[in-house]
Amino acid sequence: MDDEKRKFVWGAATAAYQVEGAAFEGGKGLTIWDVFAHEKGRIYMDQNGDTACDSYHHVDEDVALMAELGITGYRFSIDWARVLPEGTGRVNEEGLAWYSHLVDALLEKGIEPFVTLYHWELPYALQMKGGWLNPGIADAFAGYAALIAERFSGRVKHYFTINEPQCVSVLGYVTGEHAPGLRMGRREFFQIHKNILLAHGLAVRALREHSRGPVKVGFAPCGAFYYPSSERPEDIEAARRATFHTDSTELKEAGWNVALFTDPIYFGRYPEETLRLFGDALPGISRDEWEIITEKLDFHGQNLYNGVEVRAGKDGRPERVRRYDGFPRTANGWPVTPEAMRWAIRFLSERYRLPIYITENGMSAHDEVSLDGRVHDPNRIDFMDRYLGELNKAVRDGADVAGYFVWSLMDNFEWTLGYSERFGIIYVDFPTGRRIPKDSFYHYQRIIRGGETQ
Numbered sequence: 001m002d003d004e005k006r007k008f009v010w011g012a013a014t015a016a017y018q019v020e021g022a023a024f025e026g027g028k029g030l031t032i033w034d035v036f037a038h039e040k041g042r043i044y045m046d047q048n049g050d051t052a053c054d055s056y057h058h059v060d061e062d063v064a065l066m067a068e069l070g071i072t073g074y075r076f077s078i079d080w081a082r083v084l085p086e087g088t089g090r091v092n093e094e095g096l097a098w099y100s101h102l103v104d105a106l107l108e109k110g111i112e113p114f115v116t117l118y119h120w121e122l123p124y125a126l127q128m129k130g131g132w133l134n135p136g137i138a139d140a141f142a143g144y145a146a147l148i149a150e151r152f153s154g155r156v157k158h159y160f161t162i163n164e165p166q167c168v169s170v171l172g173y174v175t176g177e178h179a180p181g182l183r184m185g186r187r188e189f190f191q192i193h194k195n196i197l198l199a200h201g202l203a204v205r206a207l208r209e210h211s212r213g214p215v216k217v218g219f220a221p222c223g224a225f226y227y228p229s230s231e232r233p234e235d236i237e238a239a240r241r242a243t244f245h246t247d248s249t250e251l252k253e254a255g256w257n258v259a260l261f262t263d264p265i266y267f268g269r270y271p272e273e274t275l276r277l278f279g280d281a282l283p284g285i286s287r288d289e290w291e292i293i294t295e296k297l298d299f300h301g302q303n304l305y306n307g308v309e310v311r312a313g314k315d316g317r318p319e320r321v322r323r324y325d326g327f328p329r330t331a332n333g334w335p336v337t338p339e340a341m342r343w344a345i346r347f348l349s350e351r352y353r354l355p356i357y358i359t360e361n362g363m364s365a366h367d368e369v370s371l372d373g374r375v376h377d378p379n380r381i382d383f384m385d386r387y388l389g390e391l392n393k394a395v396r397d398g399a400d401v402a403g404y405f406v407w408s409l410m411d412n413f414e415w416t417l418g419y420s421e422r423f424g425i426i427y428v429d430f431p432t433g434r435r436i437p438k439d440s441f442y443h444y445q446r447i448i449r450g451g452e453t454q
């Protein structure tokens, strides 16, 4: 990416609503999650992120833990409503000061801040104007990006615009599982899809224009990944095909196809299947708008947890391989498929030709504090080793992987699952806010000290 030798970033990730707490403090405005989580029946046991890990008040302790861990990058999100309570206009200096303190504390410890501008913390005031369905959101988001770039110029050099646009659009506006909890149709979905793409592109421009000095920018999608059942070229091709193409007309499925957001951003066009299967629902995108959407990125961020095994079936078409009975799963039921790491990286770098940051990877377990006062999480250690081993294979295959961020630095508010799923390498005792590094924390520390992937 640079002429100077870039060092692999060993990182950990969190997001504002999931860890900060202080939901109604420090002049912060309401976000859609503040409201949604308080609606009955939305979240496991009607829990909410009002306090979460209370990182707002534990910021120095958390940074000290990161330093002990030895990470060289921390990926966190800024709560849009903490800095712009209504989404536009009035700036909340107290909120900016809090993030400024966090950034300074990180830099002092030699930890590079990787800022996500949007990890689902949409100011409620903007939702009242239609949220992501309102085309005006793109300018609002760009204004917010400009403010952040101005204030953090010279200190923050890496940005992700939007985290998992698939969840924002499909879970937020189609299935209604996530805030704002709406159920809309195809036309609205593709309007939202367009607004997200434009917001992303305008924010990329704003970050570059308003930062004094260079910044590197990308985004952090998720997506449904597929890996081949063997190294036979036809199986590899089947997995590649399934990753970037789908014939599904169900947004619940088609919405997760990797190409749906990445092809427009990198290639300036809709995937061919989107045009074919959803043509009647697509809003027009002008030439100028495509230019905004395709603003060049410095790296590709990828959240990656698992994938589906496929082989070449009849006519070479991808055919899913049935998972054997008792297939390994994490506590929240996600399959453990380390191979997805290698193949996702391979397919993404072949297609988009950018350095890749794995912006999230990790697993939930029902961890508890043992009688010896420690938190033993052997499954997470094994998970980490397996996935990092596959990441290393991707590097050996020739991919340019710039860094890895474990999800998550600490147990936190897992959206609709509340506090029932623990993804952290630091255990959080929610009633007291006490932090206990898990065994996996020390394992990751050793990996980082070794400085090598497996």
Ligand code: NOJ
Pocket: 015, 018, 163, 164, 303, 360, 407, 414, 415, 423
């Ligand atoms: C993706 C999301 O970005 C993050 O917020 C979430 O907690 C993890 N995956 C685990 O579900």
